[in-house]
Amino acid sequence: MKRQALILASGPLNPSGDTLIFQVLSPFVHEVVEKQRIDIAGHSIIAVLINCDPSHAPAILKDLQDAMRPLDFDIAIELQEDEK
Numbered sequence: 001m002k003r004q005a006l007i008l009a010s011g012p013l014n015p016s017g018d019t020l021i022f023q024v025l026s027p028f029v030h031e032v033v034e035k036q037r038i039d040i041a042g043h044s045i046i047a048v049l050i051n052c053d054p055s056h057a058p059a060i061l062k063d064l065q066d067a068m069r070p071l072d073f074d075i076a077i078e079l080q081e082d083e084k
Contacts (some may be wrong), residue, residue, distance in 0.1 A: 002051045004080040007064065009046040011073030017044050024067045044073075048073050054079055057064060 008020060018037055030052040038045045052060070057077055064075045 001053070003054045003082065005050050005052050005057055006077045006078045006080060007048040007050065009073050010066060011044060011071055013039055013042050014044050014071055017071065017073060018046050020067055021046060021048060023066065024063045025060065028052060028060055
């Protein structure tokens, strides 16, 4: 069963931030639905919407936090509600 998960990352301007996010996601079975990036005032804000197994969300979050912490990025994941 797949659900959408919204990944949000923000931190100091870093042109390779989204590349690192996708490297971390590569071991997980997922599909990228949409991605957006804003670089403004010396900061990067990255949003990635994926389809994934919801049971993978805690592991994805931990791996992203571990990878992005040295870059001083904050990471959050929100599982989207099932459409009814």
